[in-house]
Amino acid sequence: MATLEIKHLHKSYATGKQRREVLHNIDLTLKDNEFVSIVGTSGCGKSTLLSIAAGLEDFDSGIVAVDGKPITGAGLDRGVVYTLLPWLTARQNIEFALRAAGYGRGESFDLADQHLQLVNLMEFGDAYPSELSGGMKQRVAIARALSYRPKILLMDEPHWMR
Ligand SMILES: Nc1ncnc2c1ncn2[C@@H]1O[C@H](COP(=O)(O)OP(=O)(O)OP(=O)(O)O)[C@@H](O)[C@H]1O
Ligand SMILES: [Mg+2]
Incomplete structure (x- = not known):
């Protein structure tokens, strides 16, 4: 299928x-x-x-x-690599998505950490998007989209991410 x-x-x-x-x-x-x-x-x-x-x-x-x-709308089966929320840190951006996906506070924190590690940005977990390079922002956005394990990852020109 x-x-x-x-x-x-x-x-x-x-x-x-x-x-x-x-x-x-x-x-x-x-x-x-x-x-x-x-x-x-x-x-x-x-x-x-x-x-x-x-x-x-x-x-x-x-x-x-x-x-x-x-499909009937957006769903957790499809992860979208999208602009980061500028008022949240890198870690909080990932946690926010996980909390919205129904994960608990502790699990969201742990999964956010794991995914920051996955994209090699552990040191930048507390940085705001404005303090990250374009490529770093892109990696956080990919980590965020991967964190809730979607079946499909959708990326619209993520190399242009600002
Ligand atoms: N909300 C909208 N209202 C009206 N027209 C729109 C809207 N969004 C996109 N379009 C039009 O639809 C067409 C396709 O736009 P789309 O953004 O999908 O193109 P694209 O292939 O992604 O282009 P690019 O490579 O420049 O990103 C364009 O002609 C655009 O003007
Ligand atoms: Mg386009």
Whole structure:
């Protein structure tokens, strides 16, 4: 069974009185352990597709399913590498996601530590995003997305993370 299956996906945006279709009949199948990069010209709809897969954006028609089950919104089965919350430290950013995912306080602290270690940032756990380099922020965001063990990791140009 496919981990992520997108079939006959259509998505349009309303701009003023008009609607513009940005995704037309898109099919994408992602299996376990597959790494897929989506490449295309600026404005072709990559971020839109990713946001739809993340459950953060709705769509006009088609199927978006994880393990055969249509998605109904964002879910812990899909981790999104996204900008850090600037008012929280690196460790708190990870803990915050874990707490939202239902982990207890102690477990969240331990898992945050483990994932800071995983991305080699133990020394920067108490640093705020503004005190981290671009690459460090990117690693914290990846650690945060991995910490609650999603089946799928979705990354939209994480090398551009500010
Ligand atoms: N919220 C929105 N409302 C209206 N149009 C939008 C919205 N978001 C994106 N679009 C339009 O949808 C199209 C696809 O945008 P998208 O951000 O998915 O492109 P992209 O492939 O990620 O581009 P880039 O490589 O520059 O990041 C663009 O024409 C953009 O103007
Ligand atoms: Mg984009």
